Structures are given as structure tokens and as C-alpha cells.
Amino acid sequence: MKRYDAIVIGGGHNGLVTAAYLARAKKSVLVLERRPRVGGAAVTEEIFPGFKFTMFSYVVSLLRPEIIRDLDLPRHGLHILPLESTVTPMENGDYLAAWGDHDETRRELYRHSPRDAEAYDEYGRLMHFMAQAVKPILGMVPPDPTSFAPGDLAGLLKLGKHFRALGGERLHALVKLMTMSSADFLDEWFETDVLKATKSASGIIGTFLGPRSPGTAYVLLHHYMGELDGVFRAWGFAKGGTGAVSEAIASAARSFGAEIRCDAGVSKVLVRNGRATGVVLENGDELSAGIVVSSLDPRRTFLQLLASNELPAEFVADIKRFKFRGSSGKVNLALDSLPSFSCMPGIGRQHRGAFSISPSLDYVERAYDDAKYGEFSRRPYMDIVFPSMIDPGMAPPGKHVMSIFVQYAPYNLNGGWTDAKREAFGDAVVNTVESFAPGFKSKILHRQVITPLDIERITGLSEGNIFAGELALHQLFFLRPAPGWAKFATPVRGFYQAGSGTHPGGGIMGASGRLAAMRILKDGGGA
Amino acid sequence: MSLRTTPFHPRTGPLSEGQAWRRWAGYVVASAYELSHDREYHAIRNSAALFDVSPLYKYLVTGRDAARLLDHVVTRNVGKAKVGQVLYTPWCDNEGKQIDDGTISVLGEQTFRMTSADPTLRWLHLNSSGLDVTIQDVSETTAAVSLQGPSSREILQLAAERDLSALKYFRLTSAKIRGIPVTISRTGYTGDLGFEVWVDASQAVPLWDALIETGTPYGITPAGMLALDVARIEAGLLLIEVDYFSSRHALIEAQKSSPLELGLGWTVATDKARYNGQAALDAERTRGPAWQFTGLTVDWDSLEQLYAEVGLPPRLPSQAWRTSVPIYDRSGNKQLGYATSGGWSPLLKRYMALAHLGSEHAPGTEVRMELTVEHRRKQAQAHVTPLPFFNPERKRA
Amino acid sequence: MKYDAIVIGAGANGLVTAHYLARAGKRVLVVEQHPSADPSADVGWIPAAVMRDLRLAGSGLRIDEPDPWITAPLPAGGTLELSRDIARSTEAIRRISPADAGKWPEFCRRMRSLAGVLERLYLVPPPDIESNDVRELTRIAGLGLYVRRLGKQTVIDLARILPMSIAELLDDWFESDVLKGLLGALGVWHLKQGPRSGGTAFNFLHHHAGSPIGVFRPARSNITQALSKLPGVEVRRGARAMVLARNGTATGVVLEKSGETIEAPLVASSAPPRATLQPLAIELYPDFARAVGNIKARGVVARGTLTLEPPPAYSTLCIAPSLDYLERAYDDAKYGKDSTAPYVEVQRTDGRVEVHVQFVPPGTHGGLAERVAQILNVRPNQVELQPAEESLYHGELTLDQILFMRPVPGWSRYRTPIEGLYLCGSGTHPGGGIPGAAGRNAAREIL
Ligand SMILES: Cc1cc2nc3c(=O)[nH]c(=O)nc-3n(C[C@H](O)[C@H](O)[C@H](O)COP(=O)(O)OP(=O)(O)OC[C@H]3O[C@@H](n4cnc5c(N)ncnc54)[C@H](O)[C@@H]3O)c2cc1C
Ligand SMILES: Cc1cc2nc3c(=O)[nH]c(=O)nc-3n(C[C@H](O)[C@H](O)[C@H](O)COP(=O)(O)OP(=O)(O)OC[C@H]3O[C@@H](n4cnc5c(N)ncnc54)[C@H](O)[C@@H]3O)c2cc1C
DSSP, X not given: OOEEEEEEEOOBHHHHHHHHHHHHTTOOEEEEOSSSSSBTTSOXXXXXXXXXXEOSOOOBSOSOHHHHHHTTGGGGTOOEEEOOOEEEEOTTSOEEEEOSSHHHHHHHHHHHOHXXXXXXXXXXXXXXXXXXXXXXXXXXXXXXXXXXXXXXXHHHHHHHHHHHTTOHHHHHHHHHHHHSBHHHHHHTTOOOHHHHHHHHHTTTTTSSOOTTSBTHHHHHHXXXXXXXXXXXXXXXXXXXOHHHHHHHHHHHHHHTTOEEESSOOEEEEEEETTEEEEEEETTSOEEEEEEEEEOSOHIIIIIISSOGGGSOHHHHHHHHHOOOOOOEEEEEEEESSOOOBTTBOSSSGGGGSEEEEOOOHHHHHHHHHHHHTTOOOSSOEEEEEOHHHHOGGGSSTTOEEEEEEEEOOOSSOTTOOOHHHHHHHHHHHHHHHHHHSTTOGGGEXXXXXXXXXXXXXXXXXXXXXXXXXXXXXXXXXXXXXXXXXXXXXXXXXXXXXXXXXXXXXXXXTOHHHHHHHHHHHHTTTTO | OOOEEOTTHHHHHHHOSSOEEEEETTEEEEEESSSSSHHHHHHHHHSEEEEEOTTSEEEEEESTTHHHHHHHHBSSOSTTOOTTBEEEEEEEOTTSOEEEEEEEEEEETTEEEEEESSOOHHHHHHHTTTSOOEEEEOTTTEEEEEEESTTHHHHHHHHHTSOOTTOXXXXXXXXXXXXXXXXXXXXXXXXXXXXXXXXEGGGHHHHHHHHHHHHGGGTEEEOOHHXXXXXXXXXXXXXXXXXXXXXXXXXSGGGOOOTTTTTOGGGSOSSSSXXXXXXXXXXXXXXXXXXXXXXXXXXXXXXXXXXXXXXXXXXXXXSOBOSOEEEEOTTSSSEEEEEEEEEEETTTTEEEEEEEEETTOOTTOEEEEEEEETTEEEEEEEEEEOSOSOOOGGGTO | OOOXXXXXXXXXXXXXXXXXXXXXXXXXXXXXXXXXXXXXXXESOOOHHHHHHTTOTTTTXXXXXXSSOXXXXXXXXXXXXXXXXXXXXXXXXXXXXXXXHHHHHHHHHHHHHHHHHHHHHHTSOOOOTXXXXXXXXXXXXXXXXXXXXXXXXXXXXXXHHTTSBHHHHHXXXXXXXXXXXXXXXXXXXXXXXXXXXXXXXXXXXXXXTTSOTTOOSOOEEOHHHHHHHOSSSXXXXXXXXXXXXXXXXXXXXXXXXXXXXXXXXXXXXXXXXXHHHGGGGGGSOXXXXXXXXXXXXXXXXXXXXXXXXXXXXXXXXXXXXXXXXXXXXXXXXXXXXXXXXXXXXXXXXXXXXXXXXXXXXXXXXXXXXXXXXXXXXXXXXXXXXXXXSBOTTSSOOOGGGSGGGSSSTTOOSSBOSSBTEEEOSTTSTTOTTSTTHHHHHXXXXXX
């Protein structure tokens, strides 16, 4: 039987990135994916003939540019196209729009509040600085503040220096971002409610928090990070959907010699004398390897693939405490034609950007209130894009696909999720859109409703949390996924973690996968 | 949805021969109306050039504490200014670094119009807490043209049907041109005799027509930004985001400049109550600024020689440039600073540049400026020259 | 009359500052807007240093440390009473949840050790992380070392727990709604946050500072009264003061009604930072003025008195039956309404019965007293409430407004950009609920 240098469990984009980097370093690598296709939460599937759905994730901004360069992804088909605008329909029939052109956006904001138009520029500059300040941390293995090891102390010192170098004003802004709610943070800048609502929405993505919950300002920043890499618009759309990102990485990995096996779910990691030696597949096959890497979330990685007696009890307790609390759903639609929003009637360039259903802070906060007590939002926050407007190949000519990211849909719904509840959730989404775009419902040809439970069932992401663990302050950096184990190694020798549940966290970023590969190679890489 | 056009656009639009437009504060304005800006430039120095300067940000500040607010913001003493006066002034952050510069027109005891290059409404509001003032953004409702050049006074006198000879440099008056109420200020961005005419946006087109009709016998010439750029360099006038960065936009400390470093020491009052940046500026004045903003003249012989080496006659920039160019000491090894704007003065027949240098380099100091001759990096000899390069008597007379 | 210093406000912190200054030989005047001293109890830990330095022990200071420290009604009837004795509390908890009882001692121990870290931070000015001064850096390093010496668990707890919500913290430990409710209430004290909001675990620990292990309600005292009687400073009551400043320097105060100006080279204000500084905006750089304007000090508490004859048997009664109850109480406040079912706590101190009602955001408060009366099973005319428009802490104790961020980022050393003007009230480090700590730190910084 062939013995691999490394086996990577999970063919999501992070697992693929790890595999590609290891293979690039001349390791023999096998990726084992449970589903018939790679991609995990970054997949494009033709659910209805001719209509390609970006099933889960739908936009890209965080993907590390060094990965694109190192793996030469454009050669493997990656092409990220800009999303040009964000339009927020308001309850009074007006709208707020942010366009690609700065002057145009400024003029639009000026219409709502002259002062906010100016504050917007200043705010943008600050966030740019802040993202710049935090970015090095994304590419850094988090030092452990509890350790007295020279490496950790040096790391802490370096981190301390880095932050002090920011200077007072930015350091304070960083503390605010780390601790405040996005609503409070934005209150310090703006007076226009709909502007605050739309901005704050990016602070709630993937969390079980509302815009007024402290901790959401950090997520705001997390989503700003993509703006740094010289891209004009932060968010882009991958040609062929986010599945094409995974395919490109897979193709790169294969080109370096990695083997990728689909329909090959792993049931256990084999551990002998405290050291990982291979895996057992769901079909019973055993495969052996020098090292094993899991790109699954921490709960699956440690509580499912391993027996608890193989791990320290304290660590198991920490992993059990790790919060998932999935809160997002997805509705994917096949449309006969594009809907016209009454705030900006007709079909036009606005359809090449996003529509944000976040008409007021109270609206978004009330959506959260529903979820807090175990119901899906009756009028949810939604982020809508029309992938076929950016990449016409996503739907048959003249027809369209519509991707609706929805919050909140709590994983722990009162009474549990059922087929009927799923459809009721779908109805709430569609009816809310209809209220901003009358006539929209009549254009729907097919509908796919995805609840957090569906996300969990299909991708394996526990409780359907899109980031493989909430991006809460106490689950970041050296605490992700557990104190003392934030450096991609695990208590089991030869067993590594590489998924979004590790530092720096979720989104199609690839950073976890890359940092894990670096760590593995530093450790000798199984061979 | 495209860029906004100014209230003069019905007239300026058809004049543009090459459709050469430039963005300015969210508006489009002409780079040059003719295919080359030469004639437009010469009009500034020879007859009269008419510029559309409507995109300037304009704020009307009124109320009991209007002067107090402005004094809190800017470095000059607004409280001491008289009605009818116009002040050119920078304004600073708390560290005495320049945020922007513009003019303040004292329209009445409690009425001021402030112009700025960057949007300033929020800054004024932030400074006004607890004060009895109203701040109105009149950028859109007020249009402005600038009439610059030796014949500008004659043309305006005829158009306004009144004697403007008493209107002194940096003073303003209200007047009517063909019945249109306007404010005329003796100000401009060319360093020449010139005026700016402020008018309600709805009357912009008739005002334009009146000025053109009256001015045609005197050679009035609509002119664009390219011609203006040459003139403002000759006049040694700074341009934000080119010659300096707003301290509120700067990414790093080194990108910031103080008015003392920008040669605007004369605008920093020593006789006023607390204002933004005062303590830092007072200290800097005592210490002496580390940098100066000065002129450079590139020596013709040096230029000629550098080109002769490759068998070419000297090449001159056809337009004013706005890039950062290193300046070295006479040995060519040590960098002393950098030039931020430069170009050929068709009038003075010299290659001039505006530069940031350490304050120790006195006028006449020989330096070197980097330039590219046939794809190769060279250094031309230049001399530190006091600003302005061109300062005609008629400007103030 | 010439003064060396004027202190605005005769609350605990103002008076503490005044007395420290007086002891250093300064002639001090305290100006207080209210005509008479507030008879209500001071809730909070009084640092021993304050008592010692100002010799409060012999001055009529009474500190009430009730036992049991809390009484909470149980849904099935009866009450849960927690006492100062951990073993007795554990037994009380065992009757509602054996599992919780098993965890109680360890929970108390862990919280105590975290609160101990805060206590150490609170009796000195906040660390100045921007400083390049060797002494300050050594001090910060010392704090860091101190924390690390407490052990790995404390470091991890600090990093994990401070940003957490009190609901997450308590859910990690306990199952009983009543227990979580009465503990959770301390986490939202004087905050416009619900128990599910991040940072409420910190607020919980803040209010645990100074209390013995296993006691999660601060002591109550008459420190303001006791300080008022202390000789050595002149107190002028019934006079609202505004700071006077010219060209960046404080020159004294002006009294609002009379217009009288009193000059002094040093003014220390224990009034809320915003109220003190906003009228001086013209003397301030706008970024600083904006930071002052941005201080979150949202009023959410109505304090008041209950007329109960005879006085109740309990010393502290807490009506917060579950975390969801508290969360829903907060939900109303988010949309600007009084809680339909508010969190109510009754405190009997020396025969006075006071009540704390939350959440009560600024507004009209229709029916509030009636609802509180109904919850407490008394007549509405027995309840008298004074809703506070602004935070009684002069600034909410959220993570972005503590330590070197309090009262505004970068100005945590009790100084202001105005020469000679200091802040010394709850709006400064370490904040409300610790009467005298800010006042003492400020006085030491001034001296
Ligand atoms: C609805 C939704 C919308 C999102 N929107 C965006 C967005 O717009 N932009 C963005 O940047 N991010 C978005 N995200 C987040 C982003 O998609 C994820 O963070 C990212 O894709 C996670 O990548 P990963 O490789 O770490 O994990 P995954 O993609 O979860 O990959 C794990 C893989 O492991 C496989 N697997 C599971 N169990 C086993 C097993 N036992 N054996 C073998 N294989 C197994 C799974 O099938 C899966 O392929 C979204 C996520 C969701 C769910
Ligand atoms: C009514 C009230 C109820 C409180 N309830 C609680 C509670 O339940 N739990 C708790 O932990 N803490 C409570 N606190 C807060 C707690 O008492 C304080 O943290 C502590 O007393 C320290 O307060 P301080 O001196 O910093 O501020 P304060 O006690 O607020 O004192 C400031 C003083 O300055 C005076 N003042 C303000 N402006 C002016 C001016 N311009 N001129 C003159 N005087 C001025 C005020 O009248 C006040 O007396 C309460 C405070 C008050 C005022």
C-alpha cells in the first residue's frame, strides 16, 4: 500500500491550498473529500439544468494575493471580476447607493447627508489604515501569551512593537474596532441611518450577533481586509462562481503532483503512540501517511475524527466550548428575467452590483431579535447578487441566477428545522424581496433554500457556521480554536489543522491553509 | 449618471475643440479649449483669460460667532479683517500640519465666504460646537469665473459699468453686470492682475456671455487648467495633493507639511487667540522650520549639454508636470529634497520647478535635478530661486 | 478669598480629590450643584487606601455588607439566598441545581482571581501603552509579569472572558435560570447592553472587584455623607459651576446662577467629562472635542426609593429571573422604550429602601412605576423613581471606554488639553461603582 507524506482531510479551498503548497514542496499528498466534488463551502453547482448556483459562498475579496501568485491560479482558470456597486432600497422608496466611482458615491451620499459624504472619506481612510495594521497579523502565526518560550516572547514583543508603531490615534481606533458594536462604531462617524445599517451589515455576517452587539466592529474590519490588495472594489465575483476558485486551486495542486480523491469520506484518524499515522475511510479502507492534516472545523477535527482519550481533557473542554451558532442561510434562484427594484426602477448597471436589504439599523437589529429567541427573521437582512449579470455563463442566455445570502436563520430553530420550516423560511425571504421589487416572485423559475442545517449536512460545517466557528473576539488569534493550540499543530503529533476554524478565520481567504502548510514544512513535512 | 458639469457648461462645452476635460471636485472642467494650451497661457500674461472655477468648494459662514469659528480653524487673524477684505489662508491640524488652503471673503460683519480645495463642511462643523454660527455649503449654488491678465480690469469695468481702480489687491466689492448681482474680488491663481467673479449659479450663463462680449475686443480668451498650471507655477502658488498633502490624508508623518515649511509663514498670525495648531506652529517658528518650499531654475546650459551628449537639442516639457523628482546636492550624491511641480515658462524662457528643500539651502545654491534624457537618468544643474518666478507690478498696483 | 484649587462636584470622587489636595496643603473649594448631600447609599467598593489616607474609619463611615448578599424569588415559590459563606451558598444552590452547586466554589475562585487583577489595575493610573518612557514601560511590563505569574489559566481567562458576554460565561458554567439571572444582572449594571452582549463579562468582574470571594454585589456605604462631614475643605452647595479657560489654560469657574467667577490655577471636575468639556469646545482641538462628544453615557437606570412599612426582611432582592428576561428587558431599550418587564433590584441599607430599575432609557416613562410596583407587589405610590438621562457612571463601562480609553482615548491620565483642568470623577479610570478610586488616582496625578 502506498504511504503518502501527507493526507489532507477535506477538499475545501483551505485543504486544497495546504495540499498545493505541500505538493509544491515536493511532498506526496493525498486529499480526501467526502463529497463527489471539491470546494466545500466554495462550490458552483448546476442544480437546475443550465442554471449554475454559487451554492454557499458567492463573492470573493479576502483570497490572499500571495496564494494567487504562488500557485499561479489565473493559469488554472481563476478570474475575479469586479462587483460594481451596492444599492440599499429604503422603506420610504428611496435608496442609498455606493458606486465604483468615488465622486459619484460622494454625490449620492451628499444627497443623504453632506456631512456623511465627507465623513465617509475619512472613515474609509481610517479603515484602510486599520486593515493595513491588522493585515500582517493575518500572515503571522499567533504567539502564545501564556508561554514563556523564547519564540513566543519574541513574537509577543514584535506584536507589541507593531501596535505601538501605529501611533496613538490608530491604536485607539483598533481598540475600538476590537471591542465595539458596529452600530456604536459607525455612530461615531455617520448620521445617516441607512448608511450605518448597510455598513454594519458586514459586521454581522457569519455571527450570531446584531449590529448593536459588541464585537461586530471587528468583523467589519475583517471584511475590509480585501480592499488592501490594490483591488479597486473590495468584493469581486469569480468567473464561474466560487466553485471555480476551488477548481483552480485543485488544478494547481494536481499540477504539483497532489492526488485528490472525491467520494472518500474519512471516519477516523489513526493514532499510534500519540502520533497520527493515517486515516480510516468511511468505507473502511485504511490509508497511511507521515502526517495527517484536517481542514474540517475544530469540532469535527477533534471530537469526531479522534477519540477523546487521545486528547488532553482540558483541550477537549476548550473545543467543546468553541462557539459555532450558525445564523446564515442561502436562497438561490433561477429567474426568467431580472427583477426591477422600485427604488431604482428598470434593469441596469445596479444589477451588476449587490443589493443590500438593510434599510435601517432597527430593521437589521429586529432581524437579530427574532433569531435570538430561536426564530428565523421574519424580515431578514439579505445580500443579493445576480451572478449571471457578471458572468453570463452562469445561466442560459437571457435567463438569470440570483444569489441571496440571508441572516438570520438560527441553527437551533425552536422546534428544529423541518421541510415545512425550510419552505417557510424561503417564503419569508422571497416575500421580503417582493416588498422591495414588486413582481419579482413571478419571475422565479426554481428555488433552492439552504438552512444552517443544510449547510452542516452538505459541507460538514458544524451548526452551519459559515466561518467554521464564530469570529468572536474570544475565538480569534491565539484563542482560535483553543488557547495554546493556535499554531496549526494539535496535541497529537503528526496531526495538523488547516481549516477556517484556525487563525485567521473564515471566508475564502486560504490563509489558514497556507499558514498550516508553512508550519508543516517547517516541522519537516511528514517525509 | 456621469460627472457633474458646471453652471457654465452650456457655454464651455461647445468651446472645447479637443474634448479635453479634467476632473475637479466631481465636476468636469476644460483642460484646454484649443488643441494646444499655448494661446490660453499667453492670454493670461498678455490680455485676459477667463477660467471657470466653479468646482471650488464654497461655504457661507454666518452668525454671531462666525469670525470666532474661522479664527479657531485658520492660521490668519480673521477677527482683525475688515469687511471687503479677502484673506488667503491655510488651516492646520493640532500638530500644525497643513490640512488645506483657501480664501475667506469678509462679506459682512457676520458673513464670510470660505473657499477650499477639499470638502470642508464637516471640519467646520466639528470646530463649531457650542458656537452660534450657521454653515451653509454653497458650492453648488454659487458659480465663479476668474478673469486674469493685464486687460482684466478694463473688461470688468466696462462690463460692470463702474470704476474698479479703487478695488485693491485682495479686496472685494459687490456689483452688477448687465443687471446680474455679482461679487467681484481682486484675487486669482495666476499671480497677475486679475479678478474672480462670484454669481448665483442660475445667472452663470448670462454672466459668461456678458464678459465674453465685453472682452472680445480686448482679446478675452477662455482658458483651461493646463494654462493655469503654468501660470501658477510662475507665480509660485501651491497646489494641494501636488505640492503638499493634506495632513488629514497623509498616510505617514513624513507626508505632512506645515505652513512654515511651505513658505506661508506670513499667513501664520502671532496675535490671535487659540487656534488649531497654534502651539505647534509657535514652537516651530521659534525653532525654525526644517524645510522650505522654494523655486528652482534649471540651468539652460546644463540642459543643452545633457542633450548634446546624445546628439539632440534640448527637449522641454510641453506641459507643466506634477511628479515627485529628486533634488541632489552639487556633487550629485546626496539628496537634498524633491521637486513637486515644474515646467517651461514660455514668458520667462526658463525651466522652473517648485521644490521642498532643507531650509539651509539659500537662494543661489547650486543643486541638481534628476531628469531622463533618452531613457537614461541624468542630473541637470539648477539653482535655488526665490518664489515667485514672475511677479508683475500690475498684480498689486 | 483665593483658592489653590476648585473641585466641581461633591460626590464621592470630587470630595476624595478635594481632601487629598487639602492634605497636601492646598486651599480647596468644592462646588456642588445640589443644595444638599444625596442621602442615597453609595454602591461600590471603597479602596482601603482611601479609607486609610483620609482616616475615614473614625468619621462615621458605615459599610454595609449584608448577609445573605442576595435574595431571588424562585419560580416555584420560595427564594434562593446566597450568603457570604461559600458552603452555605453551595447548599442553597444545590436545592435548585446540584450540578451548579458542584461548580459554584470553582466559579467563585476563578472570578475572584480575575477581579484581583482588576483591583490591581484600578488603584493606579491606567497603563499608557503609547508611552516611550522607561518608567512607564517598566510598570507595564511589571503588570504583565504579575498577570503571567498568576498562571496560565488566569491569562487565558482574562483574554477569553473579558470580551465575552456574561450570558456565554454563565452558560459555560451553570444551568439554573435564577442563578444565571441574578449573576447576569451584575453584568449589565449601568450598561446599555443585554447579557448576550460582548464585554458584559468584564462589567460583571468590574463590579466584583473589592468584594470577597463568592459575593457578587458590591458593598453599600455612606461614604459621600462621611466625606461631606470631613473637615479641611470648603464646600459650597447649590451652585452649578462651569469651567473658565482662556488660551488653553483654566482660570477658574463661573457659577451659573449668580454669574460669580472664582479664580484658581487648578480646577478638578468630577462632573461628567462631556458636561465639563463640551462648553469649552472653542479651546479644544476638534478631534478631541469629537472624542468627548462620542463618549457613550446612555442613561438606562432609574434609581429611587421604596416606602415599605415595615422594612423588608431581605437586604437585597433581585428580580431578574433569567438571562432571557434581562435580554428582553434590554431589547425594549434598544428601540428607545422602557423595559416592559424591567430588571428590578431592591436594596435596604440602614432602613432606607432603594430600588434600581433597568432598562429605562430617556423618554416619558409612562406606567413605569406601576410596572415596578406590580413586580414588587406593592402599591404604585410606594415607588418613587428618578430615571437618569445619562449614565450614572458618566460613561458606560464598555471595553472601548476603560483603562487608557477612559474618558477619551489617549487622555486617561486625568489631564485635559486645557492646562490646569483635570477630571476626577467616575468618567475617568477606573470608572463608576468604585467611589473614591478615580478621585484618589486623579489627586495623586495632580500632585
Ligand atoms: C452560505 C455561505 C455563504 C458564504 N459566503 C461567503 C462569501 O460570499 N465570501 C467568502 O469569502 N466566504 C463566504 N463563506 C465562507 C466560506 O465559504 C468558508 O469560510 C470557506 O469556504 C471555508 O473553507 P474551508 O476549506 O476552510 O472549509 P470547507 O469549505 O468547509 O471545506 C471542508 C471540506 O471538507 C469536506 N469534509 C467534511 N467532512 C469530511 C470527512 N469526514 N472526510 C472528508 N472530507 C470531509 C467537506 O465536504 C468540505 O468539502 C460562506 C459560507 C457559507 C456556508
Ligand atoms: C443618583 C445616583 C445614583 C447612583 N446609583 C448607583 C448605583 O446604583 N450603583 C452604583 O454602583 N453606582 C451608582 N451611582 C454612581 C456612584 O455613586 C458613583 O460611581 C460614585 O458615587 C462616584 O461618583 P463620582 O463622585 O465620580 O460622581 P457623582 O457621584 O456623579 O458626583 C458628581 C457630582 O458632581 C455634581 N455636579 C455635576 N455637574 C456639576 C456642576 N456643573 N457644578 C457643580 N456640581 C456638579 C453632581 O451633582 C454630583 O454630585 C449613582 C450615582 C448617582 C449620582
